[in-house]
Amino acid sequence: MTIADLHTLTGAYALHALSARESEEFVRHLEVCEACTQEVRELRETAARLGIAAAETPGAEFRSRVMAAITEVRQLPPLVPDAGSGSGRPSRWRSWRHRLPQLALAACLVVAMAAVGVAVDAEHQVSEQHARTVAAQQQAASLSALLAAPDATFHSAPLAGGGSSTVVASQLLGQAAFVYHDLPPLPGSKVYELWFSKGGVMVPAGLVGSGAPSGAQLLAGSAHGAAGVGVTVEPASGSPRPTSAPILLTAL
Structure with a gap:
């Protein structure tokens, strides 16, 4: 892994999204890179603050709504090596690895924002929940992209x-x-x-x-x-x- 690659892994390391081998290599990098050490510290502090924001307990009906919606969620295809790559390592994995901080933060933020909830009339519950979920997803995507920006x-x-x-x-x-x-x-x-x-x-x-x-x-x-x-x-x-x-x- 090159030094340039290591500099892009601060968010993934802060969220424990690296493999054991990558984590060990990145820890050695932190010993000689003050910029990455500071960035990891700041990302962990911000992630902790975002987690605190979701301290409210969701309503009893929240789990049943989530379980009912699971069957409608399209699953992502597995990551496989590109044909003819010759390296034995999935070429797509590099781009997905760089997106792990955004994806992990977005997932945490979506759950946090959806869990807060507001009281709604029973007849409008489904449509309003959907609107809140869409808004939360958009907010989470923007926030995670901002947190992972190279100049943040x-x-x-x-x-x-x-x-x-x-x-x-x-x-x-x-x-x-x-x-x-x-x-x-x-x-x-x-x-x-x-x-x-x-x-x-x-x-x-x-x-x-x-x-x-x-x-x-x-x-x-x-x-x-x-x-x-x-x-x-x-x-x-x-x-x-x-x-x-x-x-x-x-x-x-």
Whole structure:
């Protein structure tokens, strides 16, 4: 395995997705590569925060819905060596191995977000559950791609008033995410609003709408050209400009 290959395995190693042989080789690489060591540490911290966000217990009917849906899930074909490759090693495995961090994180995030659930009317339960699952899958795919981006940066900071956060950003993807833990509850007339700082102007980037004290949310809009990310407390419908002092303001 080349040095270039080893540099791409930080996410898979952080999620214990490497084979025993690859893991041993990567451990030796970590002894001489400070950049990969730091990246593994940051990925594990972020994965732990995302896991904490799913601490709620799913309803009793959740397992039965999952089991009923299994028969409708199309299974992936097995990985086999390409004919004529001559190496005896599946050529597809290299591309799948590089995608393991994204796939593993996406699977964890989908389960976490689906497990939270909300109460729905019985007659609309199936359709609304499907819509929530699709939204969770899209969010999970975007978050996992962001976490695995080669230029992803992680900025952890406490929140004024309580709680902690990590802002993950990638200029290559033009995306950023707000990962939060122990976010203090707000009255119904208030909401947390996300902002990009661009050219000295705060640009709205969405509302934190999960209602849970811990979670992860992508910022709306492009992160290209953003110098920082902020969070403020605003009226329930949000504001075009901040109306209160930020509880978080971090540079990217």
